[in-house]
Structure formats: C-alpha cells, structure tokens
Amino acid sequence: MLKQFFILCSGADKDLLAGCSEGEQTKYVGIGATVFFTAVMAFIASSYALFTVFDNVYPALLFGLVWSLLIFNLDRFIVSTIRKRDRFGSEFLQATPRIILAVIIAIVISKPLEIKIFEKEINTVLLKEKNAMALNNKKEVATYFKSDLDKNKTEIDTLRSEIMQKEKEVNALYETYITEAEGTAGTKKLGKGPVFKEKIAKHNLASAQLDSIKKANLAKIITIEKNSQTLQTDLDKKVTASQPIIDSFDGLMARINALDKLPWLPSFFIMLLFLAIETSPIIAKLLSPKGEYDFKLEDLETALKATLEQDKYLRGLLVSTSATMHDKVYQDITQDKNLYDLQRKNAANLLELQSNNFVEKQKRTL
Template identity: 85%
Template sequence: MLKSFFILCSGADKNLLEGCSEGEQTKYVGIGATVFFTAVMAFIASAYALFTVFDSVYPAIAFGVIWSLLIFNLDRFIVSNIRKRERFGSEFLQATPRIVLAIIIAIVISKPLEIKIFEKEINTVLLKEKNAMALNNKKEVANYFKSDLDKNKAEIATLKNEITQKEKEVNTLYETYITEAEGTKGTMKLGKGPVFKEKIAKHNLASAELDTIRKNNLIKIAEKENQNKTLQADLDKKVTETQPIIDGFDGLMARINALGKLPSLPSYFIMLLFLAIETSPIIAKLLSPKGEYDYKLEDLETALKTTLEQDKYQRSLLVKTSAAMHDKVYQDIAEDKQLYDLQRKNATNLLELQSNNFLEKQKKTL
C-alpha cells in the first residue's frame, strides 16, 4: 500500500510501471517519497510561519495544508513531465523553472524554521530591543509632560522662596527690635523707647505679611503639587498604556529582523538544506538513468505520434482523391450534349417568363 502511494506521488503510470523490474519500481518509489516528504516539510514550515503571524493553530494548519498540497502537486507535475533525453542539458533546461522556484520557496520556508531553531537567541535580542524601546518610550512620554512639570516646579520653588525671604526679613526685624531693647545695637539705650516701638511695629507688620504670604503661597503650592501628581499619574498611565504594545513586539517581522542580527552562517546553511530538500525531487529525476519505464513510455508516446501522423496523411490523401474524382465527374457532365440541350431549353423558358412578367408590370404603370 505504501509502495503504491509513493508511486502515485511520483506521477508515474502505475499500470505501465507494474510491468517493469523491481529495481525500476523502487526508483520511482524513492522519487515519490522525496516528493511527499518535501510537501511535509513545506507544511511544517508554512504552518509555523502562519502561527507566528496569527497566534492561532487552526488558520496556521489550514494554510499549511493548502501550501503543502500546492508544493506536492507542483513537484509531482514537474517530475512526471520531465522526460529522459539523450542530452542532460535538455533535461536540465526543462527543469530550470522548477529549480528557480525551488530557490524562492527554500528561502521563504526556511526562515520560519530558522526562527524556531534560534528561538532562544532571538528572544534575547528581542528582550534587549524591548528594554531599549521601553526606556525610549519613558523618555519620550516624560519629555511630553516635562514642560508642565518643570513649570509647576519652578512656580513652587518661587512661592517657597518668597516665604523664605519674608521669614528672613521678619527674623531680621525681630533681631533688630530685641537688640534695641537690650541696648546692644541701634540707639545703644536700654529699654523700650520710641525707636523700639517703631521697630517692633515694623516687625509685627512684616510678621502679619508673612502669615498672609505663607497662607496664600501654601494654598498655591498645594495646588501645584496636586497638578504635579496629576501630571505624574498621566505620565505613568501613558507609559502603562504603551507598554503592552512594546511587550507585543515579537511578531514575524520583528523575529526576522532579530534573526538578521545573529551570525548569518548558520542561517545560510539551513537555507541551503531547505534548498536541497526543495530541489531533491527534480535532482532525483535528473540524476536517475534512463530505465525500462522511460523506454516503455517513450515507445507508447512515439507509437501514438506515428499513428496520428499516419492518420493525418491518410486523411489528406482522401481529400485529394475525392476532389480529383469530383472534378472528373463534373467535367464529364459538362460535356454531355443531351444534358446541355435540356439546360438550354429551361434557361430559354425562364427568360421568356421574366420578359412577360416585366411587360405586364409596365402596362400597369401606364
């Protein structure tokens, strides 16, 4: 059963091959097995490639089946149509389109399996790229909010500095009226004189102003700090919202780019391996010697071609003979005197009738 299946995969005529030797049948079983396993490899590669795109098993399997059937049918068709000729160059020229297509297919289907084989190394590259993207994203988001945050911080610093300056002024006035009362500075007189009262009045006024400034500025500072908290919350929210996009940066294109950043030699050899697999059905047919099956197939084809050419030649002779016979028959008829007299009489009667009919019409118009 397996042998019959592989013969079917090879595209060979089963009935014709059954009359060949066991070795000839084994050759085509091998060619059919190569075609089949090439389709299996195409299914695995294409299914994995689509799985990395859709992250779903069912679309990947469906596409993999379609792709493998396409490759199977293409390989089977080309292998079955390659005829063993006297010159290898003619055979190779016949197989050239499939070889070119095999190169393209090998490059396409080798990439997904390379991605799977070097998955750990690719994940490392992607992790570095994601970390760099996350840092850049935080910087970009921070730069977006930076102007508002810096403005609020500068205003808070100004408000606090205003309170500090006023506190220094009040402390200075406090020290002035105390030293005036002690007689260590100012008028140098001990006691609470007019100058003392003037200085303590300035201090009390400045202290009242300080309370007012402190009260108003603290309210403003609280508002600015709340605004900063809101801005910081918006910044964190923006970073949190964009992080899933960065975390999802592991699609097919991202992995192909990451694969390109790894050493290229292993990928090159894997691609060559798939190229060898893809071209193996064609190579197997090209390298196989002309065998019993090829001779029998050639015999059938040449026999059919000879029969068709004979039939065509006979039909052309039949046409020529029939034409010659008809020409002679009509020539003999044309030379018959009795038939000529009859034809002349009938033509005369016809002309008379036409003339009489024309005359009647002319009379009616008068």
C-alpha cells in the same frame, strides 16, 4: 500499498510503470517519497509559522495542511514534467525554471523551522530588544510630559522662593527691632522708644504680609502639586498601557529579524539541507540515464504525436478535396439551361414589380 502511494506522489504513470523492471519502479518510489516528505516538512514549518502569528493551534494546522498540499502539488508537477532528452544541456535548460522554483520553496520551508530550532537564542535576542524598547518608551513618554512637569516644578520653586524671601525680610526686621530695644544697634538707646515702635510696626506689617503670601502660595503649591501628580499618573498609565504592545513583540517578522542577528552559518546549513531535499528529485532525474519508463513514455508521446500529425494532414486533404468537388459541381450547374431560364424568368418578374412600385410612388408625389 505504500509503494503505490509513493509512485502516485512521483507523478509517474502507474500503468506504464507497472510494466517496467523492479529497479525502475524503485527509482520512482524514491522520487515520490522525497516529494511526500518534503510536503510533510512544509506542513510542520508552515503550521509553526502560523502558530507564532495567530497563537492558535487550529488555524495554524488548517493553513499548514493547505500549504503542504500546495507544496506537494508543485513538487509533483515539477518532477512529472521533466522529460529525458538526448542532450544534458537541453534537459538542464528545461529544468532551470523548476530548479529556481524549488530553491524558493526550500527557503520558504526552511525559515520557520530555523526559527523553531534556534528558539532559545531568538528569545534571548527578543528579550534584549524588548528591554531596550521599554526603556526607550519610558524616555519618550517622559519627554512628552517633561515640559508640563518642569513648568509646574518651576512655578512651585518660584512660589517657595517668594515665601523664603519674605521670611528673610521678616527675620531681618525682627532682628532690627530687637537690637533697637536692647540698644545694641540703631539709636543704641535702651528701651522701647519711638524708633522701636516704628521698627516693630514694620515687622508686624511684614509678618502679616508673610502670612498672606504663605496662605496664597501654599494653596497654589497644593494645586500645582495635584496637577503634577495627575500628570505623573497619566505618564505611568501611558507607560503601563504601551507595555503589553512591547511584550507582544514576538511575531513572525520579529523572530525572522532576530534570527538574522544570530550567526549566519548554522542557519545557512539548515537552508542548504532543505534545498538539497527539495531539489533532489529534480537532480536525480537529470543525472540518471534514460530508463525503461522514459523510453516507453517517449514511445507513447511520439506515437500520439505521429497520429495527431496524420489526422491533421488528412483533415487538410478532406477540406481541399471537398472544396474542389463543390467548385466543379457549381460549375456544372451554371451550364444547366432549365435553371438559367428559371432564373431569367424570376429576374424579369422582379424587375416588373420594381417598375410598377416606382410608378405608384411617382403618382403619390404629384
């Protein structure tokens, strides 16, 4: 049962191969087994690749099954269409397009399995890239809000500077009228004279202005700080909202790019392994000598070709002979006097009808 299945996978004619030796059958069983297991590897590779894309096992398995059947059909077609020739050069030339197709299939199959084999190393590379992306994202978002935050900070510093300057002015006026009362500065007269009253009035006025400035500026500062807090909240929200996008940077293309950043030699040898598996049936058929199955298949093909050429030649003779006979028959008919008289009579009647019809038309136009 298994032997018949692998013969089916090889694309060989099972009825023709049944009459061949056991060794010839074993050769095609090996070729069919290679084709089958290549399709199995294609199923595993494509299923894993699609699982990294959809993160759902059922679509991945469904697509993996379709892809493996496609690869199986292609491999079976490639192997079954290679015919043994009398010269190796013509055989190789015939197999060249199929070898190129096998190389492409091997690369497509091997890449997802390489990703799975080096999964831990790829996760490390992706983690570094995610961290770098998160830092860059924070910088970009902070740069986006920086102008507004800096503007608010500058306004707050300006308002506080106004308050501090007015406080310095009030403190200076306070110092002035105290020293005037003590007689240590100004008029240097002890007591609260007219100059003292003038200076304390200036202090009181400046103090009232300070209170007014404090009240107005502090209200503005509170409003600006609330605005800054809102901007900071929006900044944090934007960073938080974009973080899931960075965390989901784990798709197939990201893993392929991460794989390219790892040392190339291990990945290269894995690809060579699949390349050897994929091209082995073709190489085996190219290197193996003509076997019993090849001779029988060639005999059937040449017999069919000879039959078709003979049929084509006979059809040509039939057409040529039939044409010659029809030409002779019609030539003999032209010599028949009865047919000639009948044709002459009919022509005369037709001419008479045409003449009468012409006369009637002429009459109607008069």
